[in-house]
Amino acid sequence: MKVILVDDDSVMHLIMRKMLMKFPEVEVAGAFTDTQSAAAFLSENADIELAFVDISMPGENGMTFAARIEQTGSGVQIVFVTSHKEFALKAYELSVVDYLVKPVSQERLERTVNRTLAGRQALRSLPLEDSNARVAxxxxxxxxxxxxxxxxxxxxxxxxxxxxxxxxxxxxxxxxxxxxxxxxxxxxxxxxxxxxxxxxxxxxxxxxxxxxxxxxxxxxxxxxxxxxxxxxHALIDYEEFEQRSSLWENVTDSDVDSVLQCEKLYTGDLFGSKAYVWAIHETERLAEMYASFVKRVSESLLSIQNTTAAMKLLLKLNARNPLDETVVRLLMKLNAQEGNKKALNVQYTDYVKILNRELGIRPSKELLHLYDSLVVDIIDKKMSTAVRKT
CATH class of the missing domain: 1.10.10.10 (Winged helix-like DNA-binding domain superfamily/Winged helix DNA-binding domain)
Structure with a gap:
């Protein structure tokens, strides 16, 4: 996916480029300090799909630019990146994908990129027959x-x-x-x-x-x-996630890319910050479905020695709910599988601390026994390796 940056602060170009480099699917095709140059570039490059646009700029501001681009019928989507929270409501009157407040965190940017990629991937996954009519x-x-x-x-x-x-x-x-x-x-x-x-x-x-x-x-x-x-002809992201996440019980090497694409569909809880009271049951159901999916595929990824993909998914799930012992168990097993005793210790002690701080309780005996056994396994493997080398 090709994107451009439009911000009068060239330092923001460097910051955003560095952050966007972490997404292999994203290519920064251009960076501009004024909207006129950006508009001229877009008119000659129809393959640009996303533009990160500052609102407050000399001359034409970002919202005027976005409105002008929208009127041209351009397929480029707009994400506002600005220091001015007070513009959020007015900004959403335009057909923008998202509104990011500076300083932008990597996690928040990831949600925006994943949401855009998920929609793009979902459209490409439509059946080939009559696809032009359907997409239109x-x-x-x-x-x-x-x-x-x-x-x-x-x-x-x-x-x-x-x-x-x-x-x-x-x-x-x-x-x-x-x-x-x-x-x-x-x-x-x-x-x-x-x-x-x-x-x-x-x-x-x-x-x-x-x-x-x-x-x-x-x-x-x-x-x-x-x-x-x-x-x-409606494509709804939570339905797409439900359908795709049910496809995998066991993951093979050939499934990894598809599984990771499926996980990216879940860019946050149902309706985001709106959190409607009447939707609580459905919100919790989908959140539990996501957690179950990540745990299930992570175990499969561990079984095929794909610790990198498993680690990425489990850390993301752990950040959503650091009190979930099942996730902590899987992270501990992953660290043990990689022979990383230090990371195993940190994972376990951090969990003990958060249990005590938030709930005033100690970890289960089962988790303590798992920790002890994993430490012993790491030590035994290192000793066996040392013996073989001698």
Whole structure:
């Protein structure tokens, strides 16, 4: 995937290049200190897929640039990178992929890159037959780590937060009629019935207006005092993850690339920071599915001696939930498999500390026994190696 950088600070070019170098799928094709040069480059290079754009620049600012690029019908997607948090809401009125606040962390950048790559990979994985027609009308819905709806016409610009929430609710129940009384209770709870009914009417109207520019107004159907969402040719990231993650029980060498691509689809919890209360059950279900998938494939990767891939997945899962003993066990086994006694000690002692600090408890006897046995195994292997060399 080819990307460009647009920032009047050349130091940011160096920083972003260094961070993006860690993604083998990404190539920085150009860096520009003004939007005019960037626009000229884009007009001559249609293969650029992503642009990281600063908002505050001399002359034309980043948001004006993004709006201009959007009007040209260019296929390039925009990620804003700026120090100004206050621009976030206004920025999302444009069809941007993400909004990064400086200083950008590697982890946060990884989420953005993975989300873009996952959508790109998902489109390429469509069946070859009639693929041109399907892709031309494809609705891309991102729900993991973020929430956005887009197709070739652009990204949905939500008129209100409640219109986005109503779409999210209907999305998880798409094809089913959801009674008004249920929507009022789940989305507008706490209001008087009269006010909630009026607010729901307004929100339905706003939702349809939000969807109209990308041709989805009629996807919100009124049915018997309720509403339903009907979508065709929709690619939804959490469904894609569910389908792909169920394909592997055991991983072989030839599966590794596909497995890692599948893991990248899960770029964060359902609906990201919005964390709708009514979606808690589904959020937890998908998070558990992701954790189970990573543990399962990591064990398989360890069995085929692919410790590099296993380590990357397990460290990511451990960062999400450092109290998960199953993950700690696998990391300890991985360190032992590599003969790294120091890393094994650090992993175990860090876990003991966090258990004591957060929960006031000690590790299980099973984990203590595992630790002791792994230490003994490492020592025995080193002694055996030393004996053979003599």
């Amino acid at each position: 009308n494809e609705i891309m819905i991102t729900t993991l780590g973020d929430f956005s709806v887009r197709n070739d016409s652009g990204r949905v610009k939500w008129i209100s937060n409640k219109s986005a929430e109503l779409f999210a609710y209907l999305l998880l129940n798409r094809g089913k009629r959801i009674a008004r009384v249920r929507l009022v209770a789940d989305i507008f709870g706490g209001m008087s019935k009269e006010n909630a009914d009026k607010y729901l009417n307004t929100t339905v109207y706003q939702l349809r207006k939000s969807l109209e520019p990308i041709g989805l107004r009629e996807s919100i159907r009124s049915e018997n005092d309720g509403y339903a969402l009907e979508l065709s």
